[in-house]
Structures are given as structure tokens and as C-alpha cells.
Amino acid sequence: MAQGTALITGASGGIGAELAKLCAADGYDVVLVARGAAALEALAGTLARQHGIRARALTADLADPAALQALFEQMRDTPIEIVVNNAGFGLRGAFAETDWAVEARMIQVNVTALAHLCKLFLPPMIARRSGRILNVASTATFVPGPFMAVYYASKAFVLSFSEALANEAAGTGVTVTVVCPGPTRTGFSEAAGTTGTNLFRGPTMAAADVAREAYDAMMAGRRERIAGARNRWVMRAARLAPRAMLAGITRRLNS
């Protein structure tokens, strides 16, 4: 008997794929969402075989607003116990020079799709008095991000939004957790153009370790988790520092 169904966005690789593995290992059926059909189907096949759960691959472009309602409709007959809003991407460059079309898609995926999926899946969870939402933010949430201005701002939204939802959901049987990873070895940095930056030349974490911390925090019903002891220490200091100083430090890290 499955524990319930977990829907994970951005499960075609990186942190999302690792979170899907943890859900499946705990006995959850999984619904894997991303654009990359081949990677999703390969992971779904492996997880179903390894753990004897049902694993579905759903190809969807979360930059398309219509895809979200369609995704929800496809799940109408399947109570979703866990929603992991993990899909996201970044873009490096001075805001005056970057491509707005890419940034508009980024806001759609990182911000609008995440909020819309919460809007769709939270009410049935509250009605059942059972459910968990895990939103993936970033340590970028705590600082202004010169040369990745839209990405950092999108993650600031995710933290603020998730903390508010967690408070609203208190006592309903539903928990909302936000995880803030620091630099992590996934496809993210190559896609965002951050591979050679000072930030990614510094210490990084493995996606599996980030996912483990995120999953455990979600299962414990915690509101917030910064992944990695070093990141927790650095962000504690950042919360006390003047914002203009932080912008200067991030500018150097993103160079």
C-alpha cells in the first residue's frame, strides 16, 4: 500500500530527481514533472522497479500558464499528499543586457508556477487535513543579487510566500516547508552561465545531500531549512549585515 502520491516538479535531474528518489524509497507513488521526457521516463522506470511504487512521467513546460491547470486536471482522481515545487532556473548577466524573454519565463517558472501549484493543490490538502508542500528557494533569497537580479528576486519571493503559507496552514494538518540550498552540483550552473563565477568556484554541495536535508525538513514539518552547515552559518551572518554591503559581496561572487 503506497503512502500516498508525491508530485515533484523539475524531477528530470539535479535536486528534483534526488527528492523523487527519497519519496519513492519511502513508499510514495511519484508524479515526475519537467520538460525532458526521456529523463523523466527513465527515472520513473527505475523508481517503479526499485521500490515497487507507481511512477508517472508528466511532460510539462511550467513557463506555459495553461500547463499548470492541465497538470492539476490530470491529477483530479489522485489525492496528492506531497507537492515539491522544485523546478527553476537562473540567468547570469547585467540586467540592462540580459534577454527579457528568458527572464519573463524565469519569473513564470520560479514564481508564478510555484504559487499557482500551491493555489491548486493546497485547498484539497486542507480539505483532507493532510499534506506537505516543499518549495525550493535558495540562499539567494537572503541577499540582493547583482548580475542575477531577477533570479535572486524570484527566490526572495519563494521564501516570503512559503513562510506566509506555512503560517496560514498552521493547525490544518498541512505543512509548508521552504528549503534554501547554496551552490549545488547540478545542471543549474551551466544553464545559468554561472559555472566559472567566484560563487561556483567555492564550496558546493552534492544534490543528494541537499535533497536529504530538504526531505527530512519537509517530513518534520519544519518551516525553513538552509541546506548545509556552512551555508547556515554564512546566511546567519548575512542576515545581520547591511544590504548595500551584501550587494557588493554578491556582485563579486557572481563575477
Ligand SMILES: NC(=O)c1ccc[n+]([C@@H]2O[C@H](COP(=O)([O-])OP(=O)(O)OC[C@H]3O[C@@H](n4cnc5c(N)ncnc54)[C@H](OP(=O)(O)O)[C@@H]3O)[C@@H](O)[C@H]2O)c1
Ligand atoms: N544548483 C544550485 O546551485 C542551486 C542553488 C540554490 C537553489 N537551486 C534551485 O534548486 C532547484 C533545482 O535546480 P537544480 O540545481 O537541481 O538544477 P537542474 O539540475 O538544472 O534542475 C532544474 C529542473 O527544473 C526543470 N525545469 C526548468 N525549467 C522548466 C520548465 N520551464 N518547465 C518544467 N520544468 C523546468 C528542469 O527540467 P527540464 O529542463 O527537463 O524541463 C530540471 O528538472 C531550482 O529551483 C534552483 O533554482 C539550485
